[in-house]
Amino acid sequence: MQSETKARVDQLTSPVGHPVTVLRFEGDIASTSKDAVLGTYQSLPKETSKLVLLDFTKVDYINSSGIALVIQMLIEASNSGQKVYAFGLSPHFTKVFTMVGITKYAGLFAGQAEALGAL
Amino acid sequence: MFPRMSNRLGTALLLLCAVCAPRLRAEAASSPVVRYHFGDDPDGKLGWADPDFDDIAWPVAQQGRWLEPPFYSDGFVWVRVQVPVRRDAAGPLAVQISNQSAFLIAEELFVNGVPVGRQGSLPPQAAPVAYARSAVFDLPPGAAGKGTTAAVALRAWYPPGVRSRAGATAVFAVDESRNLHLELRANHFAALIGDGPNLALNAIIFLLGAGLILFWRWAGGRDLLVCSWMLMAASLMPLWGASVSLGLVAVSLWTYSLVYVGLQALSMAATVELVWAVHNLRALGLKRLYHASWVIGNSTFLILSLGVKPSPIVFWSHQAMMPALLCFDSIQIAVNLWALIARRANGLVAAAMIVIPVTDLLQNYGNLRGVHIGPFYETYFGLSLFLCEFALFAMLGQRAWKAWRARDELRVEFDAAREVQEQLVAPAMDVPGFRIESVYAPAKQVGGDFFRVLPGSDGSVLVVVGDVSGKGLKAAMTVSAIVGALRGCNLRGPREVLEYLNRVLYGQVSGFVTCSATLIAGDGEMTHANAGNPAPYRNGEEMPVGTGLPLGILQESRYAETHCQLGPGDRLTFVSDGIVEARNRTGELFGFDRTQAMSGAGAQALAQAAIDFGQDDDITVLTVTRWTDGGARQAPQAAPALVPA
Numbered sequence: 169m170q171s172e173t174k175a176r177v178d179q180l181t182s183p184v185g186h187p188v189t190v191l192r193f194e195g196d197i198a199s200t201s202k203d204a205v206l207g208t209y210q211s212l213p214k215e216t217s218k219l220v221l222l223d224f225t226k227v228d229y230i231n232s233s234g235i236a237l238v239i240q241m242l243i244e245a246s247n248s249g250q251k252v253y254a255f256g257l258s259p260h261f262t263k264v265f266t267m268v269g270i271t272k273y274a275g276l277f278a279g280q281a282e283a284l285g286a287l
Numbered sequence: 288m289f290p291r292m293s294n295r296l297g298t299a300l301l302l303l304c305a306v307c308a309p310r311l312r313a314e315a316a317s318s319p320v321v322r323y324h325f326g327d328d329p330d331g332k333l334g335w336a337d338p339d340f341d342d343i344a345w346p347v348a349q350q351g352r353w354l355e356p357p358f359y360s361d362g363f364v365w366v367r368v369q370v371p372v373r374r375d376a377a378g379p380l381a382v383q384i385s386n387q388s389a390f391l392i393a394e395e396l397f398v399n400g401v402p403v404g405r406q407g408s409l410p411p412q413a414a415p416v417a418y419a420r421s422a423v424f425d426l427p428p429g430a431a432g433k434g435t436t437a438a439v440a441l442r443a444w445y446p447p448g449v450r451s452r453a454g455a456t457a458v459f460a461v462d463e464s465r466n467l468h469l470e471l472r473a474n475h476f477a478a479l480i481g482d483g484p485n486l487a488l489n490a491i492i493f494l495l496g497a498g499l500i501l502f503w504r505w506a507g508g509r510d511l512l513v514c515s516w517m518l519m520a521a522s523l524m525p526l527w528g529a530s531v532s533l534g535l536v537a538v539s540l541w542t543y544s545l546v547y548v549g550l551q552a553l554s555m556a557a558t559v560e561l562v563w564a565v566h567n568l569r570a571l572g573l574k575r576l577y578h579a580s581w582v583i584g585n586s587t588f589l590i591l592s593l594g595v596k597p598s599p600i601v602f603w604s605h606q607a608m609m610p611a612l613l614c615f616d617s618i619q620i621a622v623n624l625w626a627l628i629a630r631r632a633n634g635l636v637a638a639a640m641i642v643i644p645v646t647d648l649l650q651n652y653g654n655l656r657g658v659h660i661g662p663f664y665e666t667y668f669g670l671s672l673f674l675c676e677f678a679l680f681a682m683l684g685q686r687a688w689k690a691w692r693a694r695d696e697l698r699v700e701f702d703a704a705r706e707v708q709e710q711l712v713a714p715a716m717d718v719p720g721f722r723i724e725s726v727y728a729p730a731k732q733v734g735g736d737f738f739r740v741l742p743g744s745d746g747s748v749l750v751v752v753g754d755v756s757g758k759g760l761k762a763a764m765t766v767s768a769i770v771g772a773l774r775g776c777n778l779r780g781p782r783e784v785l786e787y788l789n790r791v792l793y794g795q796v797s798g799f800v801t802c803s804a805t806l807i808a809g810d811g812e813m814t815h816a817n818a819g820n821p822a823p824y825r826n827g828e829e830m831p832v833g834t835g836l837p838l839g840i841l842q843e844s845r846y847a848e849t850h851c852q853l854g855p856g857d858r859l860t861f862v863s864d865g866i867v868e869a870r871n872r873t874g875e876l877f878g879f880d881r882t883q884a885m886s887g888a889g890a891q892a893l894a895q896a897a898i899d900f901g902q903d904d905d906i907t908v909l910t911v912t913r914w915t916d917g918g919a920r921q922a923p924q925a926a927p928a929l930v931p932a
Contacts (some may be wrong), residue, residue, distance in 0.1 A: 199757060199798075230758035230876060231904065232864060236798040239840060247794055264864070268801065268819035269836040 170229065173201035175208040182219065182287045189216075190280075192223040197234030205237045214248050219287050223280065225256030235268055242273035256281040322346065323353035327363035327442070335365050336397035338438035344369045354455040358605070362410070362450060364485050366441040372461045377882035381437060381464035385421040386457050391449045391540075391592065392419045397440040398461065402432045409444045411587040413595045417543045418532040421474055422466045433877065437461045445599045448591030475534065481664045481847055487928075488673050492522035496678045502684065506691035510564040514683045517557035518676055524550040544592040547553045547587050555581035555615065558640075562619065565631050565683075566626040567635050577618045583611035606654075611650070616644035628633035628916045639678040646671040664901035701760070708733050708763055711770045715909060718742040722810055722912040727905075728865075734905035735762025739773050746809025752820060752861040756798030756837075757791065758905055765796055781806050781816035782836050785838065785846045790819070792839035797838035803861065811853040811913055816846040821867060823863055825853070848922050858912040860886040860893070865904035869897040877901075910921070 174194040174207040182188050189212055197205060212220070224230075224239075230238070247250045255277040257265060262276055270276075303627035322345035328335040335342075345367065346353075356364050372380065393407030393415040406423030410415035431437040439459045452477065453605060460467065464507050496518030503511040527550060530536040531543050538546075554762055559577045568574070572833035590919035594601040626637040646668045649655035653843065663836045708729075715725040735755035742748050755762040772791045777783050792800055801819035815823070815830070819837035822830050833847035853859070862882060869877035877900045890908040897906055 205586070208487075229870070229876075231800070231868065232754065233798055239799065243840065246298055248419045260867075260878055262877060264867075267817075269822060269834050271834075272836070 171195040173197055173204035175204040177208065178268045180221075180284065184287075186219055186287065187216065188218070188221055188284065188287060190221040190223055192226070194226040196228055197230040197237065199233035199237075201234055201237060205234070206241055209241045213252070215263065218250055220250050221243060221280065221283050221287075222252060222254040222274065223256050224254060224261070224279075227229075227256070227261075230261055230264070234269045235270075236267075239268065239269050239270060242270060244287070246273050251278060251287065253283040253286060255279055266274075292459065292903045299514075300343070307357075311609045318351060319370060321348035321353060321366060321368045323361060323364055323366045325356045325364050327328075327462070328365065329363055329849065333743050335367070336400045336440040336442070337436075338399040340438075343586065348454075350456075351458075351823070352455050352456045353581070354480040355450050358450045358602060360445055360450070362445050362447065362597075364443050364445070366443065366457070368459050370437050370439050370459050370461045371436050372433055373463075373483065373757075374429055376433045376463045379428070379435070379464045380426045380461055381430055381467045382426060383421065383423045383460045383467045384441065384457050385460075385474070386419040386455075388917060391415045391446055392443055392455075392619075394419060394441055394443040395929075396424060396443070398430050398437050399427055401427060401432070403427075407444075409442070410595075413444065413446065415446050416538050417445070417592075419533070420534055421471060423471045425464050426461070431461055446591075447594050447597040448605065448809075474776050477662065478533055480662045482533065484663050485665055485669055486526060487841050488528055488669075489522040489526050489574045492518050492673065492676050492680075493526070493714060494523065494814075495676070499680065502687060507694075508563060508687050509692060510682055511687045513557045513560040513564055514679055516563055517554055518556035518680065518713070520550045520557060521672065521676065525555060535918050544589060548589045548592070551588070552581060552585040555585070556617065561679075562622055563639065566622070566633055567620070573618065573622070577615065577622075580615040580618065583607055586616060587611065592875075606672075610650075611857040613648070616648050618826060619644040635923050636679065636682050639675045639682070642671045642675045656816045657702045696725055703847065704760060705732050706764060708766065711767060715740045718748050718879075719912050720746055720804075721748050721807070722914055724890040724910045724912075726890045726901065726908045728898060728907075729758070729905045730892055730902055731759045732867065733760055733763035734758060734908040735766055736865065737759055737766045737769055738861070738907060738909050739770065740911075741773070743779060747779070747910070748807050749781075749784070749806045750804075750807070750859075750909065751802065752804035752863070752909055753838075753906065754820065754863045754865070754907070755796070755800050760907075765792075765800065767791075768795065769800065779806055781814050782846045782848050785816050785818050785835070786844070789844050790842070793842045794839075796839040801864070803832075803835045805859070805861075806860075807853060807911065807913070811855070811857070813851050813853050813859075815849045815851075817849075818844070819845060821862050821864060821882075824862075824883060824886035825851075825857055827883065829883055830859075830885075853913050855913055858887070858910055860890070861907075861909040861911075862886070862893070863907040865902065865906035866893065866897045866908065869906070870903045871901040 172195050176192045178190040178191055178192060180188045191208055193204070214284065242252055251272040254274050260272060265271065265276060274285060277286060289686050322648060324345045326336070334340045350367070353364060353366055356362050382396060382403055394411045395405040395409060396403050403426055406419050406421060406422060407416040432470045436861070441457065480687055495597065497514045499511055499515035499518065503515060509815055509841070524547065527546055531538060556578065559574065559581065559727065562568070563574055574842060587608040590601060590604040591608065610642040615702060623637040624639045626633050630637065646655065648665065650668045655663055657668050712727050718724050718740065719742065725738065727734070727736060735758050736753070738750070738752045740748060740750055755765040767789065772788060776784065776787055786802040799819070801821040803815065803817045803823065805815045805823065806814060807813045815832050817832050817833045822832045831848045835846040836844050860867065867877055867879050867882050885896055890910045894906050896910045
């Protein structure tokens with residue numbers, strides 16, 4: 169039932185001209201997604217990736233172990249002084265992310281344009 | 288004479304003939320000159336079947352072996368031979384043709400220009416037979432004279448798939464009809480006897496494969512399953528081939544070829560999966576090549592079997608089949624040689640699996656054939672298959688048995704762990720002033736959810752509900768630590784309880800723990816703190832509560848408290864995320880809306896609804912209803928067993 173997690177890195181520019189790194193996830197996020205989630209994030213150069221967007225548009229399901237990975241990534245980003253926004257979450261997982269306090273570390277937006285605009 | 292013999296005597300004679308007849312016939316046939324010619328004489332205008340036809344210009348078949356026609360031709364070859372007829376032959380005459388290794392052929396036989404019989408159907412409605420068996424055709428009166436020489440002409444047609452091979456032979460005889468029929472039956476009987484050990488061993492292999500399937504249902508294990516499929520398909524393949532070639536089963540070429548190729552493909556696919564499963568290999572590129580080789584090998588085999596016109600697709604199938612099968616054998620040898628060195632624990636299995644492709648290659652490209660033991664015959668390839676299959680059965684069966692024993696011991700350990708957890712997370716009991724109902728349904732034998740209902744001496748009750756990320760034994764061990772920590776904790780304030788648990792868990796868990804703590808005073812005043820758990824429902828409405836990071840993530844997490852007043856009869860429903868994230872087969876979530884809609888229905892109904900929807904995680908539902916009369920302690924609610932969906 170669980171599908172493999174895929175991650176892709178894109179580079180964009182914010183409306184005010186700042187470079188933005190976008191991590192686009194695909195599939196389910198669970199305990200087996202450590203390499204795709206944390207590994208991809210940790211491979212980003214910290215000095216040039218100060219603004220990070222997390223794209224969950226193509227993510228079908230995130231279980232509690234997957235949420236633990238996302239929280240771990242956000243805490244690392246917070247400690248590195250990175251600004252992180254997430255978008256593309258379904259209403260269900262927007263509520264779950266809010267419930268577990270992720271909103272203290274990452275703003276949640278409906279789409280990429282809104283997230284880019286808020287950076 | 289034969290029809291008047293008793294059955295027992297007849298059978299004995301048949302047995303004697305079965306053993307002796309092929310040799311007698313071989314000695315009797317004094318190798319007359321066989322001539323052949325490519326092309327056809329469909330309407331007899333060229334006289335190729337006539338006794339007076341002068342075939343001196345036709346090539347002589349060396350040692351009786353004539354060549355098959357070129358690929359791009361009409362596929363016909365005519366064979367002529369002069370066969371002497373005994374002067375002392377009594378009764379009606381017949382002609383016998385003993386086809387030697389005639390695979391895929393349609394043929395028609397003439398004696399002195401008279402058509403006497405055929406096997407398969409020749410063009411334009413071509414329908415060759417898979418195996419042209421030896422046949423006896425009775426001659427019409429006057430077709431041949433005793434003490435003369437009969438001109439026997441064979442009109443044979445080969446489909447494109449079998450043209451341009453090493454050649455074909457047949458033995459022809461014209462003799463007394465009853466003798467030839469008796470000999471034919473004896474030859475069939477001899478073939479049956481000769482194939483007896485082969486058929487019996489393959490039947491045993493099939494039964495072993497079927498036995499492994501039963502064992503697999505009991506013990507599990509992917510290697511056991513694919514091995515059973517391989518054994519059954521690999522044994523059915525020769526059984527099917529022998530049944531058709533011996534005439535035990537009469538089917539069309541289409542049916543024969545489809546069944547044969549299906550079994551062969553299944554056997555080869557199972558071999559690939561078995562090799563990868565047994566040696567725990569990851570080389571996906573090589574595996575795809577391995578699969579591609581059997582797909583190409585079998586599809587080209589099917590095209591060659593069924594193609595009746597020499598088209599480019601048949602030509603390229605002819606070119607591709609052997610290299611594809613060579614590729615399959617080579618990969619099997621290479622991978623198992625590697626496993627022999629790198630996976631020493633699988634050395635015996637690897638060695639057994641090398642034997643099959645090696646003998647296959649020696650049979651196809653060398654001169655390895657078979658062995659006669661008395662009336663029995665077996666190819667070395669067949670023998671290697673038997674040895675390998677028996678060895679695989681024994682080794683994998685023994686390995687699966689050990690694995691099953693280990694799993695059984697583990698199951699006992701899990702049962703013990705479940706019993707311990709049932710003590711730790713026992714069904715909640717009513718407490719003075721509050722009616723409690725609880726459901727705890729782990730997704731596995733043990734779970735990562737937990738709850739505690741702790742009444743205070745002041746009439747209050749502290750309710751702690753939580754969920755360790757992940758599930759199974761690892762999560763259950765964390766639950767034990769949390770329950771132990773709560774037992775040694777005298778704190779009553781929800782915020783203090785969560786912060787205490789966070790300090791206990793920080794650095795001790797790899798994931799996190801969501802948890803909520805709720806203190807309800809005897810007068811109904813409620814204080815709630817939440818560390819990532821779903822908000823509780825009050826009388827079917829989700830309560831607006833503060834949120835906080837789950838426990839065990841940050842050393843100094845702080846949690847806000849939410850206050851409200853519960854009235855008499857108010858019911859709080861606490862759920863774990865296993866409820867809202869129950870998923871059905873289409874991936875749809877049970878979700879917050881359904882949870883809220885059913886939150887007033889009671890713990891049992893809500894939990895069962897989520898389980899029926901599709902349980903994916905541990906499920907906990909706990910309801911706390913404030914009594915109006917401060918009722919006495921009661922026994923736990925008699926909760927019916929939950930039924931998995």
